[in-house]
Amino acid sequence: MSLAPSSTEPRIIVALDTPHRDLVTSLIQHLDPSLCRLKIGKELFTACGPALIGQLRQRGFDIFLDLKFHDIPNTCAAAVREAARLGVWMVNVHASGGSEMMRASREALAEFENPPLLIAVTVLTSFSEEAFGELGFGPSIADVTKRLAGLAMAAELDGVVCSVHEVAGLKAAYGDSCLTITPGIRPVAAPDQPVQSKPDDQKRVASPEEARAAGSDYLVIGRPITQARDPGAVLRAIHASLPAAK
């Protein structure tokens, strides 16, 4: 079954990585919910709590709750259930928590009429091949990503977080039944686009155009938008640079 977003759904997910509620309040004045969804991660959620999710939903934004749960199956599944109760659009767990943990998380969502998309993080985009090698998990990032994605698909998750560099391989293996959510997006600065392209701590990066060409379903973009002088203009420029959806 294809889970790919429709042509009118926003594919950009803006990562709100700040502990400051007032910064979020002023940032979202510049963001159009028809062009983007919002991601609340560990920093913002720890600082501001679940109430913020309701407030942002009321402003028309779908919320990706990115807490990357990674625990024993019972604990992880219970956390995923609580995330669903908050009415989020997407929630994630670490695929390296294993098949049983992912299956339990999937089962925890069975009671919901409109469950959130349940996504597995594969290999973080901040890993280079060299740093990943130190962990001794496998021959290469591409191999381990494919293996973890296979476990996620077998556990009936909806897709994976990976870098743009792994998308084509995953789409070839699993098609549109595996949504690909790609952080590590860095727009290529162009004279007519007020965008920046510093990699920061990301190692496996790609431009928005490369992400869509590879088949990425959703692009997670934080600092290039949130730290821009005009976040709304950067969002619109990136949106406009994406090829029209099929």
Ligand SMILES: O=C(O)c1cc(=O)[nH]c(=O)n1[C@@H]1O[C@H](COP(=O)(O)O)[C@@H](O)[C@H]1O
């Ligand atoms: O799960 C994620 O969202 C995630 C996974 C991953 O492999 N890499 C990654 O950068 N992220 C998140 O995506 C966002 C990227 O932010 P920027 O690097 O500022 O664009 C951050 O909020 C990260 O927590």
